Amino acid sequence: MTQTTDRALRTSRLKFLLVVLVFTAPIVAAGLLNLAGWQPTGKGYGQPIAPQRNFGQEHVQVRLAKGQMWPWRDTSPRLTLIALAGPGCAAHCVDTLTKMAAARITLNNNMDRLRLLYVGQPPAEAATDGMENYWQLGTDVDGRLAVYVPSIPDSVTALLVESDGTALTLYPAGFDPSGLRKDLQKVIH
Structure with missing residues (x-):
């Protein structure tokens, strides 16, 4: 492989990992908050x-x-x-x-x-x-x-x-x- 092809492959993999991170981070954060016992509450007046x-x-x-x-x-x-x-x-x-x-x-x-x-x-x-x-x-x-x-x-x-x-x-x-x-x-x- 040439150095240019190797560099393009690493850049492509990095972009892919960033996209995966963007979609999985909220799911992981919600799971951690749930395990910590935090639950969202809706404000009702009744x-x-x-x-x-x-x-x-x-x-x-x-x-x-x-x-x-x-x-x-x-x-x-x-x-x-x-x-x-x-x-x-x-x-x-x-x-x-x-x-x-x-x-x-x-x-x-x-x-x-x-x-x-x-x-x-x-x-x-x-x-x-x-x-x-x-x-x-x-x-x-x-x-x-x-x-x-x-x-x-x-x-x-x-x-x-x-x-x-x-x-x-x-x-x-x-x-x-x-x-x-x-x-x-x-x-x-």
Whole structure:
């Protein structure tokens, strides 16, 4: 071999090793971080429901205002956002409900992938505020959702429920509706 051919061969091998290193370095780094116990965490604004519950399997019954029962499994895969109001739902409660409905609207083309269900006594001004335009109104027949109802007057808690009826996330009384909106944009895309 000539010196020029030998030099070109070494340069070619070096380039090949650099390409291999570029593709394997992130995999090796991820493996080392995993072995060290580090796991990435996503910032969610709600609290995971543990132990998980499946409202469909538990036969949690919500009767809608028109008399039919709420179908936990829908004809198409859609999440359900349940609002549960504390005693005396008034101005603050209605404001939170309005922001929750607005969070659905910000999903744009995907807003049909989220159903809004209000469970409990509707606010006094519900009919005049047009609440029925955005929310399905229902009552908890057996009181099985009572554990999530806030005791704080004029407050709301929210539950995000998967399309199969599995409760995913709880947003306790006083939650930030803009955080809920961000979470919805992450899971509904």
